[in-house]
Amino acid sequence: MKPWLTNLRIVGIFFLLVSLGYLWTAQTIPLDFWSEQEPFNARSLPYLIGMACVIVSLLMLILPSPTFDWAQLLELNIVPAVIMLALLSTYGFMIDKLGFLFSTFCLLASGFLLLGERRPLRILLVAAGVTGTFWFIMDLLGIYLNPGDLFLDWS
Amino acid sequence: MIDGILLGLQTVMTLQNLGLVLAGCAAGTLIGMLPGLGPISAIALMIPVTYGFDPASGMILLAGVYYGAIFGGSTSSILINAPGVAGTVATAFDGYPLSRQGKAGKALAVAAYASFAGGTIAAIFLVLAAPSLAELSLAFQSADYFVLMLLGLALVAAFSERGDYLKAILMTIVGLMLSTIGTDLSAGVQRFTFGRMDLIDGISFLLLAMATFALAEAFMMVLKPAPKAETQFPTYADLSLSRQDVKRIVPSIGRSSVLGFLVGTLPGAGATIASFLAYGMERNIVSSAEREQFGKGSLAGLAAPEAANNAACTGSFVPLLTLGIPGSGTTAVLLGALIAYGVQPGPRLFIDAPEVFWSVIVSMYFGNMILLVLNLPLIPQIARVLLLPRPILVPLIMFFSVMGVYLVSFNSFDIQLMLMIAVAAVTLRLLEFPMAPLLLGFILGGMLEDNLRRAIILSDGSGSFLWDRPLTLTLVIVTAVVIITPLIRYSLPQKQLRDTG
Numbered sequence: 060m061k062p063w064l065t066n067l068r069i070v071g072i073f074f075l076l077v078s079l080g081y082l083w084t085a086q087t088i089p090l091d092f093w094s095e096q097e098p099f100n101a102r103s104l105p106y107l108i109g110m111a112c113v114i115v116s117l118l119m120l121i122l123p124s125p126t127f128d129w130a131q132l133l134e135l136n137i138v139p140a141v142i143m144l145a146l147l148s149t150y151g152f153m154i155d156k157l158g159f160l161f162s163t164f165c166l167l168a169s170g171f172l173l174l175g176e177r178r179p180l181r182i183l184l185v186a187a188g189v190t191g192t193f194w195f196i197m198d199l200l201g202i203y204l205n206p207g208d209l210f211l212d213w214s
Numbered sequence: 215m216i217d218g219i220l221l222g223l224q225t226v227m228t229l230q231n232l233g234l235v236l237a238g239c240a241a242g243t244l245i246g247m248l249p250g251l252g253p254i255s256a257i258a259l260m261i262p263v264t265y266g267f268d269p270a271s272g273m274i275l276l277a278g279v280y281y282g283a284i285f286g287g288s289t290s291s292i293l294i295n296a297p298g299v300a301g302t303v304a305t306a307f308d309g310y311p312l313s314r315q316g317k318a319g320k321a322l323a324v325a326a327y328a329s330f331a332g333g334t335i336a337a338i339f340l341v342l343a344a345p346s347l348a349e350l351s352l353a354f355q356s357a358d359y360f361v362l363m364l365l366g367l368a369l370v371a372a373f374s375e376r377g378d379y380l381k382a383i384l385m386t387i388v389g390l391m392l393s394t395i396g397t398d399l400s401a402g403v404q405r406f407t408f409g410r411m412d413l414i415d416g417i418s419f420l421l422l423a424m425a426t427f428a429l430a431e432a433f434m435m436v437l438k439p440a441p442k443a444e445t446q447f448p449t450y451a452d453l454s455l456s457r458q459d460v461k462r463i464v465p466s467i468g469r470s471s472v473l474g475f476l477v478g479t480l481p482g483a484g485a486t487i488a489s490f491l492a493y494g495m496e497r498n499i500v501s502s503a504e505r506e507q508f509g510k511g512s513l514a515g516l517a518a519p520e521a522a523n524n525a526a527c528t529g530s531f532v533p534l535l536t537l538g539i540p541g542s543g544t545t546a547v548l549l550g551a552l553i554a555y556g557v558q559p560g561p562r563l564f565i566d567a568p569e570v571f572w573s574v575i576v577s578m579y580f581g582n583m584i585l586l587v588l589n590l591p592l593i594p595q596i597a598r599v600l601l602l603p604r605p606i607l608v609p610l611i612m613f614f615s616v617m618g619v620y621l622v623s624f625n626s627f628d629i630q631l632m633l634m635i636a637v638a639a640v641t642l643r644l645l646e647f648p649m650a651p652l653l654l655g656f657i658l659g660g661m662l663e664d665n666l667r668r669a670i671i672l673s674d675g676s677g678s679f680l681w682d683r684p685l686t687l688t689l690v691i692v693t694a695v696v697i698i699t700p701l702i703r704y705s706l707p708q709k710q711l712r713d714t715g
Contacts, residue, residue, distance in 0.1 A: 101405060122704065140436045144633060189613070
């Protein structure tokens with residue numbers, strides 16, 4: 060007996076719920092009186108797309124589905140990926156506060172270290188080189204990169 | 215026409231303008247190669263530089279940037295599976311597997327030859343047939359565009375692996391869903407923004423492309439470290455093509471160039487649809503043995519979208535120069551540049567500024583030649599990117615992806631949104647769902663809605679626009695066949711489905 064819950068069906072169930080939520084939200088799109096009378100308004104395409112998504116999701120649940128090797132997912136290197144994600148997210152929050160140069164250098168250096176680079180000189184040179192070169196090119200192109208709110212407040 | 219070509223040659227063959235073609239191609243290649251910076255960003259960045267020139271010189275430079283960026287985008291698609299532009303997504307299907315097999319040099323050489331041939335063939339077509347092709351484009355109405363876009367979306371799903379058909383359809387629909395986020399420009403109302411100001415303009419294509427391709431690919435590299443053998447990239451990139459290789463790609467290039475040019479002339483279609491259609495068409499035409507190789511490193515599968523996207527770039531100049539309608543996002547930026555120069559594109563461009571019209575056309579040929587001469591000798595150097603160790607390469611890809619998006623909006627919310635989409639994309643990729651249909655659905659979503667709205671309003675709310683005109687009806691029938699046939703094939707022979715649950 061093959062397991063019923065395949066990758067296709069899990070995603071099918073997920074997008075069935077998403078499409079129902081999408082359709083529910085679509086009917087809350089604000090329309091004025093005139094738009095409501097029009098044959099095509101801001102809700103029309105979302106309704107069509109939402110219904111198509113419901114149909115395809117249901118087909119995924121009903122039609123035969125090849126089995127999926129769940130065991131392969133256990134072999135993934137999840138921890139460094141999650142830490143890298145956290146680093147990038149922190150970078151997103153910090154780029155305006157700490158400035159491009161400092162936050163980019165920290166992101167690159169910590170990323171290299173996290174993913175297995177162990178030569179300190181290479182880490183420092185590449186992180187500083189890429190950060191500086193990027194800053195220089197953007198400066199040449201006349202694109203302003205924020206030196207950081209903290210730096211601006213201090214100066 | 216001869217007078218026009220001579221006028222174009224006279225304008226282009228000055229030291230300054232030849233230098234501008236060269237500079238444009240070089241700058242475009244360099245910028246386009248960086249993940250996230252496609253031709254739109256490249257052209258937008260270069261527009262201020264051109265303000266000091268006359269309109270013809272400015273357009274010559276920007277056309278060079280356009281070609282360069284497309285070629286640069288193909289390079290990053292092949293080397294690191296990071297298509298900076300939608301037009302080179304299909305290039306990654308076979309280019310990246312070739313690169314992973316240690317044939318990066320060959321893949322880049324095929325891309326260069328195919329781009330050159332596609333661009334050159336299309337430039338000749340443009341000179342010969344611009345006026346009549348403009349008339350053909352005019353014959354298309356909103357209903358035809360709507361159905362044509364549906365056909366483009368359906369073809370991507372139809373040409374996916376048999377078991378992947380529903381997955382591709384679902385991803386296309388999810389792309390369409392994402393395209394509805396933001397302000398509906400016709401009514402001025404917000405949709406699916408949940409009150410967030412950051413979502414009022416919707417999700418940018420660049421953000422979605424970076425999140426689902428470059429960033430997701432970088433995360434996949436972290437999640438699934440390659441076995442040692444795979445990380446040993448060749449130190450020397452072999453650029454040579456065997457006679458057999460040439461035999462395999464020449465027919466694909468010929469067919470795809472014609473298709474790419476024709477699709478490119480249709481306003482709204484452009485390089486993306488052209489490359490996907492060419493890929494799909496080629497996959498159906500080639501022998502079954504070659505078809506097996508599609509998606510795993512087929513030379514024909516690489517040459518077809520490359521020739522088609524370059525040919526479509528040339529084709530997209532037809533509606534821009536003759537009708538004043540941009541055929542793609544990139545030509546929309548070019549349209550803005552022309553207007554900024556004080557030149558009004560449209561049917562009167564032939565009369566009012568013939569030197570602009572003809573010099574752009576002639577510069578296309580020169581641009582393609584320069585790209586081949588410039589890029590082929592540089593390919594071994596470009597391929598050296600692959601020698602970067604993964605612990606260095608992966609954070610760099612992530613950084614360039616994030617900066618590519620951040621530099622457009624300077625809004626750090628975009629970085630967080632990008633990360634959220636990347637997590638979803640990685641999850642879906644791990645569950646073996648394709649991302650390219652999502653991107654195409656997203657890109658075409660806005661245009662699909664505009665054309666459907668126009669078609670419905672013109673037919674007074676009736677669905678008769680689908681069968682009123684023979685052209686639309688033909689497109690509808692073809693689209694229906696393309697959607698339904700794989701579905702029947704998918705559901706009927708249940709016994710043959712491997713290990714069904």
